[in-house]
Amino acid sequence: MTAWERVCELDALVPDRGAAALIGGHQVALFRLSDTGEVHAVDHLDPFSQANVMARGLVGSRKGVPTVASPMHKQSFDLRTGKCLDDPEVSLQVWPARVTDGWVEIQVDARSSAA
Template sequence: MTRWTRICAVEALVPDRGAAALVEGRQVAIFRLSDSGMIHAVDHLDPFSRANVMARGLVGSRQGIPTVASPMHKQSFDLLTGQCLDDPDVALAVWPTRVNDGWVEICSGAA
């Protein structure tokens, strides 16, 4: 059985800006994209600087791929897969998301 954690109302997320949440003891960066309305969640921890800053990253796209760039050293990450587009050996964990009755929920594992 899958467990979903309610995070916030969809309207609380400013499009193309990140927000941070604590899910099962891990910090998660959540983004609502303005062009598609899609919600994405990745680890908040920047693997290069080791700081919890990804929710403050710059949202954009590279060749049609939605991205977030670290505010520390500007490495870009694919919001769909978590893969670093500047270093193929590095990736962020990606968290499944859904909207349920106007609330953003993140899959936090098996119940």
């Protein structure tokens, strides 16, 4: 079963800058894109450095794909799928995100949020 967890007001997210949030006991990086207004949520943990830094990454795009580049070693990740564009064997976990009544919500497994 899944549930939506309210995280923050949309206006609290600065466009094209990341913010970290604790969701269901997991650190997540949130991004609000300035060109589309979309909100994306991915792992905050950089799989290459094993540091929680992805919210500090550089937001951009590669061939029309919205990306975040790790601030540690600069690998770029597709914000929609989590796949690393520089090493397809590596990816970030992605959480569905939506905006409801001005609030950012992240879809979580109801079992993890019940703990």
